Amino acid sequence: MNPAIETINLSRRYGRMIALDQLNLRVERGSIYGFIGPNGAGKTTTLRLLAGLLEPSSGEIRLSGQRLVPGSGQRLVGYMPDFFGVYDDLRVWEYLDFFARCYGIPSDRRSRTVDELLSLVDLSSKRTAYVQTLSRGMQQRLCLAHALVHNPPVLLLDEPASGLDPRARVELRELLRTLREMDKTVVLSSHILSELAEICTEIGIIESGKMVISGPVDEVRRQLQGGAQLRIRVLHSVEQAEIVLRGLVGTASETLPHVRNVRLAPTEERTLIIELDEADETLQTRLLHYLIGQGLAISEFRAQAENLEELFLRLTAGE
Amino acid sequence: MRAWHVQLNPIIVKEVRTRMRGMRPYLILTGFLVLLALTGLGIYQLMLQQARFGGTVLSAQVGQALFRGLSFVELLLIIMLAPALTSATISSEREQLTYDMLMATPLRPGQLLWGKLLAALSYLFLLIFASLPVFSIVLVFGGVEPRALVKTVALLLVTTVTFGAIGLFCSSLFRRTARATTVAYLLVVLLIGIPLLIGAVWGQFSNPPGQPPPPMLYYLNPLSALFAVTTIEPGVIEGGFDPGMMPFIAFDFSTGGLPFLHLLSSGVIFYGPAGVVVIPIYRATLIGYSLMTVLLCWMSAHLVLPHRRWQLRWTDLGFALLLIGLVVIAYLTYGWWYLVPPPLVMGPAG
Numbered sequence: 001m002n003p004a005i006e007t008i009n010l011s012r013r014y015g016r017m018i019a020l021d022q023l024n025l026r027v028e029r030g031s032i033y034g035f036i037g038p039n040g041a042g043k044t045t046t047l048r049l050l051a052g053l054l055e056p057s058s059g060e061i062r063l064s065g066q067r068l069v070p071g072s073g074q075r076l077v078g079y080m081p082d083f084f085g086v087y088d089d090l091r092v093w094e095y096l097d098f099f100a101r102c103y104g105i106p107s108d109r110r111s112r113t114v115d116e117l118l119s120l121v122d123l124s125s126k127r128t129a130y131v132q133t134l135s136r137g138m139q140q141r142l143c144l145a146h147a148l149v150h151n152p153p154v155l156l157l158d159e160p161a162s163g164l165d166p167r168a169r170v171e172l173r174e175l176l177r178t179l180r181e182m183d184k185t186v187v188l189s190s191h192i193l194s195e196l197a198e199i200c201t202e203i204g205i206i207e208s209g210k211m212v213i214s215g216p217v218d219e220v221r222r223q224l225q226g227g228a229q230l231r232i233r234v235l236h237s238v239e240q241a242e243i244v245l246r247g248l249v250g251t252a253s254e255t256l257p258h259v260r261n262v263r264l265a266p267t268e269e270r271t272l273i274i275e276l277d278e279a280d281e282t283l284q285t286r287l288l289h290y291l292i293g294q295g296l297a298i299s300e301f302r303a304q305a306e307n308l309e310e311l312f313l314r315l316t317a318g319e
Numbered sequence: 320m321r322a323w324h325v326q327l328n329p330i331i332v333k334e335v336r337t338r339m340r341g342m343r344p345y346l347i348l349t350g351f352l353v354l355l356a357l358t359g360l361g362i363y364q365l366m367l368q369q370a371r372f373g374g375t376v377l378s379a380q381v382g383q384a385l386f387r388g389l390s391f392v393e394l395l396l397i398i399m400l401a402p403a404l405t406s407a408t409i410s411s412e413r414e415q416l417t418y419d420m421l422m423a424t425p426l427r428p429g430q431l432l433w434g435k436l437l438a439a440l441s442y443l444f445l446l447i448f449a450s451l452p453v454f455s456i457v458l459v460f461g462g463v464e465p466r467a468l469v470k471t472v473a474l475l476l477v478t479t480v481t482f483g484a485i486g487l488f489c490s491s492l493f494r495r496t497a498r499a500t501t502v503a504y505l506l507v508v509l510l511i512g513i514p515l516l517i518g519a520v521w522g523q524f525s526n527p528p529g530q531p532p533p534p535m536l537y538y539l540n541p542l543s544a545l546f547a548v549t550t551i552e553p554g555v556i557e558g559g560f561d562p563g564m565m566p567f568i569a570f571d572f573s574t575g576g577l578p579f580l581h582l583l584s585s586g587v588i589f590y591g592p593a594g595v596v597v598i599p600i601y602r603a604t605l606i607g608y609s610l611m612t613v614l615l616c617w618m619s620a621h622l623v624l625p626h627r628r629w630q631l632r633w634t635d636l637g638f639a640l641l642l643i644g645l646v647v648i649a650y651l652t653y654g655w656w657y658l659v660p661p662p663l664v665m666g667p668a669g
Contacts, residue, residue, distance in 0.1 A: 053625055075425060077423075079420070079423040083416045084417075087333070089337040089340055099420075101332060102329045102424035103424055146420065
C-alpha cells in the first residue's frame with residue numbers, strides 16, 4: 001500500500017539559501033507524524049510544499065502514490081498554517097461555510113458539514129458568535145475545523161499548539177486522537193518536543209533543511225540513545241555504591257554490562273545515574289545481582305528513559 | 320453521474336455578508352447622501368442669490384447647475400472612495416494571514432480577484448444608485464436632457480470600475496494595505512492633477528504662446544470628461560453663434576454659475592471661427608478607461624498568484640483577446656473619439 005505522504009529528494013531554495021535539502025520523507029497512512037526542529041529548520045517550508053503552496057526547486061512529492069503537481073493537492077490535504085488568520089467579522093458558522101464553499105461543497109451538504117465540524121471541535125455552542133470573540137484555543141480549533149471541511153485524508157498542521165495554554169493543549173491532543181481514530185494521517189510540526197512526544201506515532205527531526213532522523217517514536221529514541229541509562233537508588237551510603245560502580249567503568253566483562261559513566265542524580269538524594277553501552281535487559285539483571293552481592297541496599301533500580309527534549313538538544317547541539 | 324450545480328463565488332458571498340455589517344457602511348452611505356443633498360441646497364441658494372442680485376436665472380439653468388454640481392460632487396466622492404475600498408482587498412488577506420489558507424483551497428486566484436472587485440464595486444454602485452433620488456430634484460427645474468443623464472451615469476460607472484481596478488492592482492502588488500492605499504491615491508492624483516497642471520502652463524510654453532492645450536492631455540481625467548458630458552454644445556447659426564441657444568454655457572456664465580468649474584474647461588471648450596466648440600473627450604475617456612481596466616486586471620491576475628507569477632496561462636488568452644478587441648474597436652471608431660479642436664481665434668465674439 002502506498003504511504004500517505006512520500007517525498008523524494010525534495011529540495012527548496014530561496015535565492016541562494018537552501019531551505020530544504022534532499023528531503024526524503026515517508027509518512028504511513030493513519031499515523032500522526034511529528035516534525036521537529038529548531039526555528040528555521042525547514043518545517044514550515046516542508047508543510048507548505050506538501051500543501052501545494054510552494055513549488056519544489058527539485059525532487060517530488062507523492063500523496064497516496066500520486067505525484068503532486070501545482071494545484072492538484074488541495075482536495076487531498078487540509079492545511080493549517082502556523083500563523084493563521086481568521087476573518088474577525090464573520091460568525092463561526094459563516095467562517096466554516098465560507099471555506100466549504102471554497103471547496104465547492106454543494107449547499108445541501110454544507111450545513112450538515114458545518115454542524116458536524118463544530119461538534120467535532122466542540123464549538124457548537126459558539127455557532128453564531130463572531131470569530132473575534134473566541135479565545136485563542138477556540139480559534140485554533142476553528143482553524144483546524146476549516147482544514148477538515150472537505151474531509152481530506154491528510155492533515156498538515158504547522159505549529160498547532162503554539163500559543164495555547166495547558167488546557168487548550170490537552171484539548172488539542174484529544175482532538176488529534178479523535179482524528180487518528182477517524183483514520184486521518186496527520187503531519188504536525190513543532191519546536192517543542194514535549195508537545196509531540198505523547199501524541200505522535202512517528203517523528204522526524206529536521207535541522208538546517210536536512211532530515212536528521214525519522215521513524216516510530218520508540219525506534220528514534222532507541223537509535224538516539226545508543227545505549228541505556230539506569231537509575232539506582234540506595235537506602236544509605238551512596239558513596240559506597242558510587243565506588244563499586246565506578247570500579248566497573250572501563251572494565252571489559254562478559255557477564256556484566258559495559259558501564260560508560262556514573263554520576264549522582266542532580267536533584268535527588270542517594271540516587272545514581274549509570275550510563276551503559278548497551279540496553280540488554282539480561283546484563284542489567286546481572287548487574288543488579290552483582291550490586292546486591294556487593295552488599296548495597298538498593299531500593300530502586302530502573303531504566304531511565306531519556307526524554308525527547310534531551311535527545312533533541314543532544315542531537316542538534318553539535319550542528 | 321455528478322450533479323451539476325451552480326455556485327456563487329464564495330468571496331462574493333463572504334464580502335457581501337461582511338461589508339454591510341456594522342455601522343460603517345451605513346454611515347458612509349448616509350454621509351455620501353447628506354453631502355450630495357447639501358451640495359444641491361448650496362447650488363440652489365447660489366442661484367437664488369444670483370437672481371436676487373439682478374441676474375436672469377432661468378429654471379432650466381437652475382436644473383442644469385444642480386445636475387452639474389451634483390455630478391461633480393458624486394464623481395469626486397467616487398474617486399476618493401473607489402481606491403480606498405479596493406486597495407485593501409488582496410493585501411488585507413495577506414496581512415490577516417488568510418491568503419495562504421485561501422490558496423490551499425481549490426479557489427482560483429482569479430476568483431479571489433474578481434470576487435473582491437465585484438463586491439467592492441457593488442457597494443460603490445449602491446452609493447451611485449442610492450444617490451439617484453437626490454438627482455431627481457433636477458427634474459423639478461428641468462433643463463437636462465435624458466441623454467446627458469445616461470452619459471453621466473455611464474461615466475460614473477466606468478470611472479468607478481477603473482479607479483476600483485487601480486486600487487485592486489495596488490493591493491495585489493503590495494503586501495501592506497497602507498502602502499497599497501498610498502500608491503493608489505498617488506496614481507489617482509497623477510491621473511487627475513498632472514494633466515490639469517500641464518494644461519495650466521501649456522499656453523506659456525506653446526509656440527506661438529497662448530495656444531490652448533490639446534484635448535488628448537485630458538483623455539484620462541474623469542473631471543474633464545464629466546465637464547464635457549455636462550456641457551451641451553451651443554447652437555450654431557450662420558456667421559457666428561447664438562448665445563440664446565446655449566442651454567449650458569454662456570460666456571459670463573460659462574459653468575452654470577458654479578465656482579471653480581471653469582478650471583476644467585481647457586481641453587474641452589474651444590473657440591473656433593464658427594463659434595464655441597465642445598470636444599466630447601468623454602468618448603476617448605471611455606475607451607481609455609476600458610483599456611486601462613483590462614490591463615490593470617490582467618496584471619493583478621498575475622500578481623495575485625502565489626507562485627510562477629508571470630508564467631503564461633489560459634486566462635491570458637482571454638485578457639489578450641479582450642484587449643485586442645478593445646484596440647480594434649478604438650481603431651475602427653477613431654473618427655468618433657479622436658477630435659481635433661478648431662483653429663484658435665482670439666477670444667469669443669460678442
